[in-house]
Amino acid sequence: MTYAAALAFLDGLITADRPRPPYSEVKLARMRHLLGLIGDPHRRLKSVLVAGTKGKGSTAVMIAGMLRAQGLRTGLTVKPHLVEYRERIQINGQMISQADLAALVEILPWGPPTYVETTVALALLHFVRREVDLAVVEVGIGGRLDATNVLDPLVSVITPISYDHMEILGETLTEIASEKAGIIRPRGRVVSAPQPDEAAATIEQVCRVQQARLVQVGRDVEVRATASTLSGVQATVQGLRAIYPITVPLLGRHQAINAGTAIAAVEALADCGITVAPDAVRRGLAAVRCPARIELIDSRPHTVIDVGHNPASMAALRDTLRALLGGGMLATKDYRSVTALIAPMADVVVTTTPHNPHALSADALADEVRTYAPTVIAVPDRRQAVERAQALAAPEDVLVITGSFYLVGEAREWLRRRKAETPART
Structure with a gap:
């Protein structure tokens, strides 16, 4: 085989x-x-x-x-x-x-x-x-x-x-x-x-x-x-x-x-x-490495990816962001549980639709998040959602990508590949 x-x-x-x-x-x-x-x-x-x-x-x-x-x-x-x-x-x-x-x-x-x-x-x-x-x-x-x-x-x-x-x-x-x-x-x-x-x-x-x-x-x-x-x-x-x-x-x-x-x-x-x-x-x-567990993968803007998928994990992500980075952030997310914990910290939230037949759509999730965040943008395509969030983030901002393992795994590969192909910024 x-x-x-x-x-x-x-x-x-x-x-x-x-x-x-x-x-x-x-x-x-x-x-x-x-x-x-x-x-x-x-x-x-x-x-x-x-x-x-x-x-x-x-x-x-x-x-x-x-x-x-x-x-x-x-x-x-x-x-x-x-x-x-x-x-x-x-x-x-x-x-x-x-x-x-x-x-x-x-x-x-x-x-x-x-x-x-x-x-x-x-x-x-x-x-x-x-x-x-x-x-x-x-x-x-x-x-x-x-x-x-x-x-x-x-x-x-x-x-x-x-x-x-x-x-x-x-x-x-x-x-x-x-x-x-x-x-x-x-x-x-x-x-x-x-x-x-x-x-x-x-x-x-x-x-x-x-x-x-x-x-x-x-x-x-x-x-x-x-x-x-x-x-x-x-x-x-x-x-x-x-x-x-x-x-x-x-x-x-x-x-x-x-x-x-x-x-x-x-x-x-x-x-x-x-x-x-x-x-x-x-x-x-x-020597421990745990990819996508509140992982910092870039610094301009600070880009954090995390696979937290329940309220306790979201609370750990929120507390870590407050302690280490502070300020506002942009976020992509495909689970409802994030909204009350993470969305209030964000200036902009970009929602997307994960590759799952039972997933909440980007638009439906955006409706949920609008209760907590001032600006919410729904982008159904996952890669386009990540690119949109990157485009919105200034060098001094914090970009957070969180959701399922599969969504975050895809985003991590895209971002690492893009970083490798982009000349170093000064």
């Missing part, structure tokens, strides 16, 4: 009219059946499983970076991808090759698995074949019934929980936390970021029932951010085994919490015979 044929097969699994599998135990039964057909790779992997509402991708990348800095062959699967499908499956920071992906797709049974189930199966099979020492796996939606929950993780990590996917996970933080806590194993090791009271109580209760050891960031592990600049965040993390002065080249004080959570997870691995030295912790975090 060619790489193009493999991508065509995977893309064919995404159909707007295809019903989702029921949100029940059937989901994991389907996943286990699929993995059984390809040799049960999940039973042969040591893993760290990362669930949560916000920060789970960044936290997973940080954990993988520290393990890699220690010299461990580290698999990483995160989702979704920005530009290319292969971003979802990495070993030691390198995407799976086109040839390897095509070969793995050819092995899979061409039956009814979903896109997500297929992607998880491909990642686990690739990690086993390449004999990774440890796989860091980001959960998709929830945790209890997510396709990744077939794993038996050495450490279960839960990043900050807030409201998202409520039509599936429940309307309250207690219900949502119960789903996230589904990744906790009997007598397992659990690391939790600071949580709202309802979520924290739920996680603590599940740990008591499962007799799991819980490490809570903010209680057992202390994080103190000492500086937050356009170069990243500096912090001191007092873990259970050492004190770590760290620098993380990601924007926003919330990344210090993500780093503290990642360090606590790495420390917990010591109980399993996997020790990461303090120097590897520092080097791993200093």
Whole structure:
């Protein structure tokens, strides 16, 4: 099978009219059946499983970076991808090759698995074949019934929980936390970021029932951010085994919490015979890259791209912009949740229509945003929307592009290509 044929097969699994599998135990039964057909790779992997509402991708990348800095062959699967499908499956920071992906797709049974189930199966099979020492796996939606929950993780990590996917996970933080806590194993090791009271109580209760050891960031592990600049965040993390002065080249004080959570997870691995030295912790975090997580990609005007898609992520983006850049901004966005949090900061908002059959149109979103912003312009074509926003922005302005992974991924590629082709400005 060619790489193009493999991508065509995977893309064919995404159909707007295809019903989702029921949100029940059937989901994991389907996943286990699929993995059984390809040799049960999940039973042969040591893993760290990362669930949560916000920060789970960044936290997973940080954990993988520290393990890699220690010299461990580290698999990483995160989702979704920005530009290319292969971003979802990495070993030691390198995407799976086109040839390897095509070969793995050819092995899979061409039956009814979903896109997500297929992607998880491909990642686990690739990690086993390449004999990774440890796989860091980001959960998709929830945790209890997510396709990744077939794993038996050495450490279960839960990043900050807030409201998202409520039509599936429940309307309250207690219900949502119960789903996230589904990744906790009997007598397992659990690391939790600071949580709202309802979520924290739920996680603590599940740990008591499962007799799991819980490490809570903010209680057992202390994080103190000492500086937050356009170069990243500096912090001191007092873990259970050492004190770590760290620098993380990601924007926003919330990344210090993500780093503290990642360090606590790495420390917990010591109980399993996997020790990461303090120097590897520092080097791993200093080398972290998380594209499109409040990423500054240009300075004239300051251009920030971000894939935040729920109110908690929007609040983090708003607070980071206020702290680091101040002033007004222009924004493109394709989700309603941004309006109340981000739009009031903007002088001009450009709305667009993402490539999704269920997406809100640029005009409909513009009607929503007009309640909050003085000037709103609807540009349905995505590339033209980005170009319009750039044309409106003066060198001293701030341009923010935020929305779905796919919209932001496209915009990031366009802007990087345009910057490379444009002579440096003085």
